[in-house]
Amino acid sequence: MKNFEKSKRLFVEAQRYLPGGVDSPVRAYKSVGGTPLFIVRGKGARIFDADGNEFIDCVGSWGPLVLGHAHLQVVSALKKVAENGTSFGAPTELETTLAKMVTQAMPFIEMVRFVSSGTEATMSALRLARAFTRRDKIVKFDGGYHGHSDGLLARGGSGMATLGIPDSPGVPAGYAQNTLIAPYNNVGAVEQLFQHYPGQIAAVIIEPVAANMGVVLPQPGFLESLRKLTSKAGALLIFDEVITGFRLAYGGAQSVFGIKPDLTCLGKIIGGGLPVGAYGGRRDIMSLIAPLGPVYQAGTLSGNPLAMTAGIETLKVLSQPGVYEQLETKCAALEKGIAVAAREAGVPVQVHRIGSLLTAFFTRGKVVDYETAKKSDTTLFARFFWQMLENGVYWPPSQFEAAFVSLAHTEEDIKTIIDAVSRALLSLTATR
Ligand code: HOZ
Numbered sequence: 001m002k003n004f005e006k007s008k009r010l011f012v013e014a015q016r017y018l019p020g021g022v023d024s025p026v027r028a029y030k031s032v033g034g035t036p037l038f039i040v041r042g043k044g045a046r047i048f049d050a051d052g053n054e055f056i057d058c059v060g061s062w063g064p065l066v067l068g069h070a071h072l073q074v075v076s077a078l079k080k081v082a083e084n085g086t087s088f089g090a091p092t093e094l095e096t097t098l099a100k101m102v103t104q105a106m107p108f109i110e111m112v113r114f115v116s117s118g119t120e121a122t123m124s125a126l127r128l129a130r131a132f133t134r135r136d137k138i139v140k141f142d143g144g145y146h147g148h149s150d151g152l153l154a155r156g157g158s159g160m161a162t163l164g165i166p167d168s169p170g171v172p173a174g175y176a177q178n179t180l181i182a183p184y185n186n187v188g189a190v191e192q193l194f195q196h197y198p199g200q201i202a203a204v205i206i207e208p209v210a211a212n213m214g215v216v217l218p219q220p221g222f223l224e225s226l227r228k229l230t231s232k233a234g235a236l237l238i239f240d241e242v243i244t245g246f247r248l249a250y251g252g253a254q255s256v257f258g259i260k261p262d263l264t265c266l267g268k269i270i271g272g273g274l275p276v277g278a279y280g281g282r283r284d285i286m287s288l289i290a291p292l293g294p295v296y297q298a299g300t301l302s303g304n305p306l307a308m309t310a311g312i313e314t315l316k317v318l319s320q321p322g323v324y325e326q327l328e329t330k331c332a333a334l335e336k337g338i339a340v341a342a343r344e345a346g347v348p349v350q351v352h353r354i355g356s357l358l359t360a361f362f363t364r365g366k367v368v369d370y371e372t373a374k375k376s377d378t379t380l381f382a383r384f385f386w387q388m389l390e391n392g393v394y395w396p397p398s399q400f401e402a403a404f405v406s407l408a409h410t411e412e413d414i415k416t417i418i419d420a421v422s423r424a425l426l427s428l429t430a431t432r
Pocket residue numbers: 024025026027061062158159212401
């Protein structure tokens with residue numbers, strides 16, 4: 001049995017000063033029980049906790065670390081930039097450099113505004129969509145997660161799914177009234193909303209691949225139908241690519257599925273592990289943002305030199321040939337390994353994967369939306385999670401989050417993860 005005593009002591013101390021001992025709820029391990037691990041170091045595909053345990057990391061800071069931890073190119077560029085100052089509250093050329101890279105990678109983004117988190121990106125994109133269309137209502141999907149701004153906290157995924165919170169208190173009723181919910185992968189429900197609220201819906205916001213209720217892929221035609229419905233109704237289509245952007249392909253999910261959103265939200269990878277977000281899209285829409293237009297949005301640390309540098313260096317690596325093929329091969333091997341291990345252990349598991357994003361749902365039934373995702377056996381998942389730790393793998397501590405494979409994972413690492421999955425699943429059946 002691994003020893004987690006130091007993490008346990010650090011958690012007791014943390015809880016005296018931080019609500020729940022953490023700065024973001026999923027980290028608290030509430031849905032898997034026990035005490036969260038306190039991490040002291042990461043290198044490549046590995047993280048090390050306060051007790052000196054080593055793990056192969058399948059969380060990767062929830063997505064940004066597609067190159068792995070402490071990537072040399074990123075770290076040495078950061079050191080150089082930091083020596084010249086970390087924030088000026090004035091323009092730097094780095095912002096233009098990263099903006100150019102983003103617009104070249106995603107041609108539907110004609111202009112981009114950098115912010116400091118994915119939450120800020122989606123919140124600002126919605127403000128912009130409302131201003132552009134002069135409408136108030138928005139449509140989001142059940143189990144879709146777009147950060148924690150007031151209007152987006154209805155039926156959210158991620159930590160809300162993990163903790164089973166349907167709607168957060170503290171959101172004024174007026175906000176909630178303007179947020180309409182449809183089940184993911186259900187075009188009919190979106191059609192009905194457009195019929196019911198003619199001329200009132202500003203935008204449909206969606207994760208083109210849902211990754212905060214676990215990974216759930218769009219069914220064929222779903223995204224295309226949303227594109228048609230929104231265009232017909234004069235509403236905007238907003239892709240929240242905070243997770244999928246530069247993850248599924250250099251051009252994001254929009255390039256994989258061939259859909260043109262009006263606005264795109266980014267985060268995670270474009271900051272290479274530093275706090276960042278961005279929203280961008282059609283020039284006519286983006287031109288409404290202050291100081292060019294009247295829609296106000298600002299931030300002292302927006303586009304700060306460190307985040308821009310980590311993003312630029314990360315994208316430089318990702319733009320090299322063969323990178324996404326490598327991610328695909330590694331994660332496909334993992335998908336296959338988990339499916340085989342589950343079959344051999346006799347544990348019903350649905351493995352969902354696209355590119356280097358993966359979720360193993362502990363359920364017998366097909367998962368197509370949040371309702372079906374919620375049928376997963378979260379108790380069994382919790383036991384699986386702890387067994388994975390025992391076997392040296394840091395798996396996401398929630399059934400409703402994605403696991404991430406990075407370029408730093410070697411073929412050997414993938415084999416080790418599959419062995420760990422196999423042992424973990426067998427131990428579940430042995431004690432059932
Ligand atoms: N909302 C993040 C996962 N989708 C978790 C953030 C964190 O706890 O770091």
